[in-house]
Amino acid sequence: MLQTTTEMMEGEGPTARQQDVLDAVLRLLVEEGDRLTMTAVARRASCSKETLYKWFGDRDGLLTATVQWQASKVRVPPVDRKGLNLASLTSSLERFASDWLRVISSDTSIALNRVGVVHAGSDKRDLGAIVLERGRFALGRRLKPVLEAGREAGLLEFDDAETAFRTFFGLVARDVQIRLLLGDRLELTEAGIDGDAVRATQQFLALHGAKTGPKAL
Amino acid sequence: MLQTTTEMMEGEGPTARQQDVLDAVLRLLVEEGDRLTMTAVARRASCSKETLYKWFGDRDGLLTATVQWQASKVRVPPVDRKGLNLASLTSSLERFASDWLRVISSDTSIALNRVGVVHAGSDKRDLGAIVLERGRFALGRRLKPVLEAGREAGLLEFDDAETAFRTFFGLVARDVQIRLLLGDRLELTEAGIDGDAVRATQQFLALHGAKTGPKAL
DNA sequence: ATGAGACCGTACCGTACGTTACGGTTCGGC
């Protein structure tokens, strides 16, 4: 593996053609799980195996690039910390919760998490770390400022934002992710997701909502 | 696969020798993940591959038997519903929470869940279903009577025991299981586990504890 | 137009591993 870095390393993202290939991998990953073969990828993406190896180095490189490509596709809508009140905080939390439930119940996310779990069990721990980083930890980084703004505004009470976030995470995800990963047929309807988001938010507010009312009051 | 049922089917459990083999598989699974080979199993268990195939049919059969063997080892301590009060309910819940955290953070559980996730991603969905059944659902079956007894005694309030259980599950497990499955180094100390169990129980009681005091009061 | 790359399709190679086959050894029943 002493080749001159096989392209696709740090720096600019994949070219349009490479993106097409990665999307093909993504689709194949959903259909076949991690037992997809390089030959199948080449056929699906209408490219040669030689090109795959040239662009991505090896099978792991291809999977890694795919995970990162997918992760790069989810855009982060910034949260406005202006004019925060209980209503806007509540709807922000509900939004986070429903978005998150939609993500973890998507075929793509399930497939990617499966790949991450598989790789975490082997020496190649990278993929698992990437999935974790772009999933659970990215969510934490996005949500914690909201929680802290809520505390700032006197709407929430907690000692540690990380701990508070994990509570919220637990209330939202519950057993959904592990059940889906283990193959449970658990179809979440739109209405069900929204309802769960509302419930989780209410529970979180019941645990961490300020009893004293907003600070400014 | 039209052999006369390869032994190890329904009915009596594995023989002592077979249990030794399954324990060897378990250890190997923890060390090697699901990429363990039949040769490695035979070597570790000091038995021949021929015997493995005779007893367990094929690789999947061996893994399935292993998962079931491990599942059969966790015994269920019955919960006494007599003399239930807030203190005993609280300590029951704390016990469940800490037991559960200890289970899901054990090397064995992580390895087994990984195998389940892998198989759930392929056509062979059985192993995932078994892990789910012996894990998450078994816990639900054990805990729900406790919750219902608590409600009966006027200590808890909830509409649906399943929903209440899932809330408890979320508060206890939070992000622990997915992080461990994805390879996060997350060492849980004894004290940490017990603390989390207490916290989760308190949070659960804050959400579902009866506001009106015990019924008998 | 032509030569250089980039890339496609396919054939090929090496290996790892699931599965089977076989010779040798142990052991319980007669």
Next chain:
DNA sequence: GCCGAACCGTAACGTACGGTACGGTCTCAT
């Protein structure tokens, strides 16, 4: 002591798949 069953250790087989090599085609700059 002897027979057969169960089992061990190892060798062998077949295949699937990661990775490489190569001939053919297209594009594009000169």
